[in-house]
Structure formats: C-alpha cells, structure tokens
Amino acid sequence: MSVTQIANILTGWPGRQLIGQVLYVINLVTFSTLALRDWFSKNRVFNSRSYSTTVAQIIFTGVDALPTISFLGLATGFIFTFRLISITNSLGGTEDIIDLLITIICLSVGPFLAAVIIISRTGSAIVVDLGNMKLHGEIEALENMGININDYLVAPRIISTAISQLAITVYFTVIALLTGILISALFVNPSHFTLILKISNAFTPYLVSIFVIKNIIFGYVIATVACYNGLRVRSSATEVPQRTTASIVQSLSFVFVIDSLLTLAIFI
Amino acid sequence: MQNETIIRCQQLIPGQLGFDYKGKALDLELGRGEVISIIGPNYSGKGNWLRTICGLEDQSAGKVYLEGIDSSDISAEDWAKIRMSIAYLHEDTALLSAANGLMNVLIPALYHRLDEAPEKPLLAERALNLLEEIDPQINLDELPAYLTKVHQYKIAVARALLLGPDVLALNNPFAHFNSDSKHQFQVFIENQVKNGLSLIMVTHDISYALDISDKIIFVSREDLFYFDSKQAVFDCDIPIVNKFINLQGNQVSA
Numbered sequence: 001m002s003v004t005q006i007a008n009i010l011t012g013w014p015g016r017q018l019i020g021q022v023l024y025v026i027n028l029v030t031f032s033t034l035a036l037r038d039w040f041s042k043n044r045v046f047n048s049r050s051y052s053t054t055v056a057q058i059i060f061t062g063v064d065a066l067p068t069i070s071f072l073g074l075a076t077g078f079i080f081t082f083r084l085i086s087i088t089n090s091l092g093g094t095e096d097i098i099d100l101l102i103t104i105i106c107l108s109v110g111p112f113l114a115a116v117i118i119i120s121r122t123g124s125a126i127v128v129d130l131g132n133m134k135l136h137g138e139i140e141a142l143e144n145m146g147i148n149i150n151d152y153l154v155a156p157r158i159i160s161t162a163i164s165q166l167a168i169t170v171y172f173t174v175i176a177l178l179t180g181i182l183i184s185a186l187f188v189n190p191s192h193f194t195l196i197l198k199i200s201n202a203f204t205p206y207l208v209s210i211f212v213i214k215n216i217i218f219g220y221v222i223a224t225v226a227c228y229n230g231l232r233v234r235s236s237a238t239e240v241p242q243r244t245t246a247s248i249v250q251s252l253s254f255v256f257v258i259d260s261l262l263t264l265a266i267f268i
Numbered sequence: 269m270q271n272e273t274i275i276r277c278q279q280l281i282p283g284q285l286g287f288d289y290k291g292k293a294l295d296l297e298l299g300r301g302e303v304i305s306i307i308g309p310n311y312s313g314k315g316n317w318l319r320t321i322c323g324l325e326d327q328s329a330g331k332v333y334l335e336g337i338d339s340s341d342i343s344a345e346d347w348a349k350i351r352m353s354i355a356y357l358h359e360d361t362a363l364l365s366a367a368n369g370l371m372n373v374l375i376p377a378l379y380h381r382l383d384e385a386p387e388k389p390l391l392a393e394r395a396l397n398l399l400e401e402i403d404p405q406i407n408l409d410e411l412p413a414y415l416t417k418v419h420q421y422k423i424a425v426a427r428a429l430l431l432g433p434d435v436l437a438l439n440n441p442f443a444h445f446n447s448d449s450k451h452q453f454q455v456f457i458e459n460q461v462k463n464g465l466s467l468i469m470v471t472h473d474i475s476y477a478l479d480i481s482d483k484i485i486f487v488s489r490e491d492l493f494y495f496d497s498k499q500a501v502f503d504c505d506i507p508i509v510n511k512f513i514n515l516q517g518n519q520v521s522a
Binding site: 129140142144 | 324344347348349350351352355356360361362363364365366376379380424427428431
C-alpha cells in the first residue's frame with residue numbers, strides 16, 4: 001500500500017472515524033487523570049464529603065445490585081457452569097474442567113456480565129445524575145462556591161465503580177461456580193463437589209492479579225465514560241437521554257475491546 | 269472598617285456583553301461593609317458586569333483584583349478561597365436536588381472542611397441559627413423540588429453565608445419575593461451588612477438600591493455612570509438616567 005493510499009484512507013471516512021475514536025480515548029484518559037489528580041491532590045480519601053460520596057456510590061453500585069447479581073449468578077451457574085462440567089465430563093476430559101471454569105466463568109463471563117450490569121444500572125444512573133445536575137445549574141452553583149467538580153463528583157464515582165465492579169464480580173463468580181458445581185454434583189456425579197477445592201487451589205496469584213486488574217479497568221472505564229457523557233450535557237433536556245444512550249454504547253464497546261486485548265495479552 | 273478593599277476593578281469591560289459596547293470602562297473599589305448597586309434598563313448587560321466584577325466571566329479589557337489577587341492569574345487553591353469569600357448568587361441559583369434543605373446549606377461548608385476549624389465547631393448549629401434568622405418557616409427536611417422559589421433562594425443565601433464570605437454578590441435577588449417577604453429578606457441583608465458583609469447587587473428594585481447603596485453604577489448598552497449617593501442620581505442631568513428613573517414611576521422618590 002502506497003503512502004498516497006494510506007493518506008487517502010486516513011483522510012476518508014474510515015480515517016476520520018479512527019482519528020475521532022483515538023481522540024475520544026485521549027479525551028477520556030485526560031478527563032479521568034485530571035479527576036484523580038484533583039482527588040489525590042486534595043488528600044480527600046477520608047474527607048467527610050468526598051468519602052461519603054464514594055461510600056454512597058459503592059452502596060448503590062455494589063450493595064443495591066446484589067439481588068440482580070445473585071439471580072444472574074444462579075442463572076449463569078445453571079446455564080454455563082453446569083453445562084461446561086456436564087459436557088467436559090461426558091467427553092471424558094475431567095482434567096480440563098478446572099481450566100475451563102477458570103478461563104470461561106472466572107476470567108470471561110463473570111467480569112463481562114458484571115460489567116454489563118454496571119453499565120446498564122450504574123453507568124446510566126451516573127449520566128442522568130450528572131446530566132441533570134449540569135442542566136439545572138447545580139454544577140455551576142457548586143463551582144461558584146469553590147467546589148472542585150472533579151474532586152467532589154467525578155473521582156468518587158470512578159473509584160467506587162471500579163471497587164464495586166471488582167466486588168460484584170467476585171460475588172457473581174462465586175455464585176455462578178457454586179451453583180453449577182452443586183447442580184452437577186447432585187445430578188451428574190457427586191465427586192464434582194471436589195471441584196470447589198480444586199478451583200480454589202488452582203487460582204494462582206497470577207490469575208488473581210489478572211482477575212483484579214481486568215475488573216478494575218472495566219469499572220474505571222465504565223464510570224469515566226458515564227461521567228464524561230454526563231458532564232457533556234449543556235442546555236437541553238433532550239441531551240440527557242442522548243448522552244445516556246451514547247454512554248451505554250460506548251461503555252459496551254470499550255468493554256469488548258478491552259476484554260479482547262486483555263485476552264490476547266494473557267493467552268498469546 | 270471600610271478601608272480594606274476586597275474587589276478592585278481597573279478599566280474593566282466585560283468580554284461577554286453580547287453587543288458592541290463603546291462606553292466607559294469600570295473603575296471600582298469595594299471595601300468591607302460597603303454596598304454597591306448596579307442599576308439600568310433591561311438587556312443592558314448588568315449581569316455580565318456583575319459576573320465579570322466577581323471574576324466569573326472574562327473581561328475584554330482591564331483588570332479585576334479579588335482579595336488582592338489578579339483574576340487572570342489565580343491558582344486553583346486561591347480560586348477556591350476566593351469563591352468562598354466572594355459569594356455570587358443569581359435569582360435561580362440551583363440547590364443540590366438530591367439533598368434536603370439543611371444538607372444543601374452544610375455540604376459546601378463540609379467540603380471546605382469548615383467543620384474541622386478549631387474556632388468553628390458545631391457547623392450544623394451555626395447553619396440552623398442562620399436559617400432561623402433568614403426564615404424560620406423553611407422546611408429543612410424537604411428536597412428543593414418541594415420548596416417554594418423564595419425558600420430555595422433563602423437556602424442558597426444561607427449556604428453562601430455559612431462559608432463566611434466577605435462579599436455577597438446578588439444578581440436580581442428579589443425576583444421571587446412578594447412585598448412582605450421581600451421586606452423581611454431586605455432587613456436580613458441589611459443586618460448582614462451592618463455586621464461587616466460587603467454587598468454588590470444588580471436589582472430592579474431601584475428604590476431599595478438607592479436607599480441602601482454607598483455607590484450606584486448606572487449601566488446602559490452605550491455607557492455607564494457612577495453615583496456616590498441617591499441624591500446624586502436625582503440631581504444628575506444625564507438624559508438616559510433621568511428617563512430610567514422617571515420610568516420607575518412612584519417606586520422611587522427623592
């Protein structure tokens with residue numbers, strides 16, 4: 001491909017889209033970095049207001065989502081874990097069950113489904129919340145009183161969503177694994193009860209690190225995209241649903257891309 | 269008491285007037301306990317002048333010094349302090365919709381850690397006293413959406429005052445008041461001024477502005493004029509000022 005052809009592609013529609021996406025990612029990284037810088041520079045980790053904002057967000061994102069997460073964990077345990085164990089068992093590859101469960105349930109399905117729940121529940125709520133605050137002049141009023149929006153509104157949401165993503169994925173994964181193993185032990189082979197112990201032993205520090213990093217990145221990105229879109233609302237009420245939709249679509253896209261890149265990095 | 273200059277403007281012209289302004293630039297000093305009113309016809313950019321004086325809008329010319337600091341060269345740390353000491357409120361200043369009346373007053377003070385200052389304990393008690401003084405009828409447990417505009421505005425004023433400002437900058441402060449409630453609020457504001465608070469306001473209540481102000485600035489789309497007393501406004505022979513005062517009818521009397 002000649003230089004002219006490359007230049008034509010870059011200046012054409014695909015090129016513009018690519019450049020737009022790259023610039024958008026740079027915007028998001030800058031936005032979240034500034035927010036965290038303001039948060040840490042003010043040393044407000046345990047300050048009464050920022051701390052309570054963070055805790056409130058963790059309760060909304062993590063604790064209040066537990067019934068939904070529990071239900072999805074049970075369903076995933078039945079649909080994925082139980083079937084994986086059954087199929088692998090019928091194929092005679094019992095040695096591979098542990099690897100399959102860790103790779104598919106713990107490192108792929110668990111974080112991904114938890115991310116989808118956080119995107120649809122917390123991400124959309126953050127956009128609507130910040131969008132309406134912007135629309136009604138609440139953010140302007142806070143700024144006029146010397147309150148740093150990054151420190152007070154953005155950073156606590158990013159940090160708490162990252163923590164919540166990790167926590168609910170742990171909870172979700174444990175339920176999904178236990179449910180599948182219990183069902184297969186009851187209906188297929190009672191020896192499958194030992195899988196619980198084998199899985200816990202197979203979780204090396206390396207796999208735990210991957211699990212933690214992946215979930216924290218998911219939560220961080222979801223909250224960053226949501227806050228960024230919420231604060232882009234300017235003066236019309238119609239912008240709030242538009243920004244919410246954009247945030248959901250963008251977050252899902254980022255989660256897919258990050259998941260793919262991490263999978264490539266880990267398994268290749 | 270009035271020697272300390274809190275806001276100083278030199279040859280100031282706002283940058284966002286929205287029309288071509290060819291008149292005089294503003295030279296202004298606001299001392300402690302002083303009252304300055306900006307009056308003039310509708311759509312003459314009074315709000316822009318006020319916001320520029322407070323450092324909230326860019327100027328196209330001149331300088332603004334807030335607490336002695338050039339507004340064009342303010343660090344983030346100084347910015348937070350200045351915004352606490354120069355409280356700007358317009359008639360529809362928004363409250364936090366997710367917090368009740370009392371929390372709306374407390375949140376900014378808590379954010380700025382005023383509850384940790386050794387000489388200022390019992391922040392909530394001070395907030396309650398302030399709200400009691402401004403209007404004992406406000407239902408502090410309700411969310412702002414369930415409060416009247418007047419109560420919302422009074423909460424916004426209490427919220428700003430709890431931060432201990434040197435200057436209260438009010439843009440059209442009496443827009444939502446009826447005559448009775450307006451009088452009560454004006455008495456409250458006058459008491460704050462007697463206690464050393466400086467006041468700069470844009471208002472359509474010309475009679476009140478002329479009565480209370482140490483300096484009066486008349487702003488039109490073409491020019492601005494300074495007056496140092498109510499009598500100076502009535503004695504002037506500037507046609508646009510005379511016309512404006514006459515249009516206020518029986519509201520204003522010398």
